[in-house]
Amino acid sequence: MTTKLWSVLARRGQVLVLLALVITASCFQHGFLSRFNLSAIAFQYSLIGFIALGQFLVMLTAGIDLSQGAIIGATSMVAAFVIPSLGVEGGVGVALLAGAAVGACNGLLAAFTKVPPFVATLGMMGIVRGIALTVTNSRPIPVHSVAYLQLARARIWNTPAVFPLLLVSAFCLWAFLSKWPLGRYMFGVGAHEANARLSGLPVTRVKLTAYTLSGLLSGLVGALIASRLGTGHPLSGTNYELESIAAAVIGGASLFGGIGRVSGIIAGVFILGVINSMINLSGASPYLHGTLKGGVILAAVALTQLRPSAWLRRRAVSQRIA
């Protein structure tokens, strides 16, 4: 019975931690349940959620994508640039395509060269950011289309529309990872690449897919940020990749590949979101925010790294020996 409970805890740990946090915050944090606050969390962390899903895919293949923030900056600018000529759909479409194109470059580097993903995407971050800054002369591009500005402000069932969109994307990703052969191969490639190659898994295709999807999702966030802020700024999205990596690791993904589940990632994202909101509402000195946030990241990751089942097994063995 206890073992079963522990195994449920181990598999659904993130979701339970999120629930506990939400309950704690609702009880003790004045203003947490206000509509304004909840909408703010739902919007801001849905954006992080999209790139965390992309980061999760890349991490499944034992890679890492440091270029996400740069892609967000560049695509927010691309979207703002093409809206006057191509309209709202065109803006989103081109941003998605541009993001996917950069992601595909990352994928090509990861699949066909031995450059470690960390270095490849770090270099790509510089390239994308540099080109975006140079093309715009480091000036933001304003968005005037009212229809486009409405995009990020749209609401469904009284929540920001990006939140249900994130849930739908997460569901699609879950279906892809658990039902589609290519999705299943992601776990195999990440768990042991040489074995996967010898077993005939399409390693190249898996990596290309993971990085391209990560780029595509970053492009989506870029388009949404352009709509939300009303400008395309080449520097928007700075350090978002660190946030998405933290969320994915808190959500149970392993930086060494092959481990993680979509529900955990989404929970990990909103664990960060709820905690961030609690820190903001607590009225602590802004200089203290980093300490609180860093401490929480460490604690959350430490919690998810605990393997209660392994601990129980070890205890059982030691008791038998004693």
Place this chain on the structure above:
Amino acid sequence: MDTPAVGNRRTLNADQTDLVRVLGMLAVIVALAAVASSGLLLAPRNLTNILQQNAVLLVVALGQFLIVLTGGIDLSIGAAVAFSSVVFIGFLDDGLVVAVLAGIGSGLLVGLTNGILVTYARLPSFVTTLGTMEIVYSLAKLTTGGGTIQGGFHGAPVPSSVSNLYSMLLLGIPYPVLVVLAIALLASLYLRSSFGHFVYAVGSNVRAAYLAGIRVATVRIAAYAIASAIAAVGGILAASQIGYGDPQAGAWLPMDSIAAVSIGGASLTGGRGTLGSSLVGVLIIAILNNAMNLYGVPPTLQPAIKGLIIILAVLFYSKRATA
């Protein structure tokens, strides 16, 4: 893996090959940059300038190299620089020696925290140091109350010996360069000791190292502590360069130092690379930065060129037999 020598012919081992390659890259970059800047790059004044301006990065890269050798990554290294620069300036009330010790001690503390978390809590180094980066930056800001710190906690001004140190020469060599050389010497002595060899062992195969009786935990924690202490020296250099402590300094240091170490041929999976090659890796980045400024490349375009060079340089290694 060393290639066994065939007959009498001497062959270079992998580390020597890496050094030759990275020196080759340096030569190419220097040649291109010298031509592009019509010789300005090679003016002696400019060469000392490059070294002086990149002393902090050179120091930090030495620390990062140690961490990369263990198979980890240290994102908190820039925060350690900021924190130690603040602590160093703050403790100037109690004299220079105390201030330097306090600065290095603050770095040591950051490194010990990282090492203990990575080793005993078994957290991946990337997220651990991401977390400690946030914490240490915030501690630095709490210490100064948000802004920069211009003198000791009790109001002692920054003595002129500190602010002049950065540009002072000893035997024609600027002080910061001497500091870099001293730390490089100490670090290479450390890596040549038996304890230092264990760092390579732990980085290439933890389990084998453990089974061989190496105290993996001690080796790892020591590596993290030493790396951050080295970074703290970089923080003291940074403080003497600008004359005050900046709690937001060094945001770009982790990524630049990782890039430099990778260009130097160190493997991010650990256990492979040499200190000399890593330093040459930093020089490549430093000369690239300097040459782009001399050539008048707009600062906005510079990250793009740097990114491209980083990818190309590391691509260059991927052809070697053992990846």
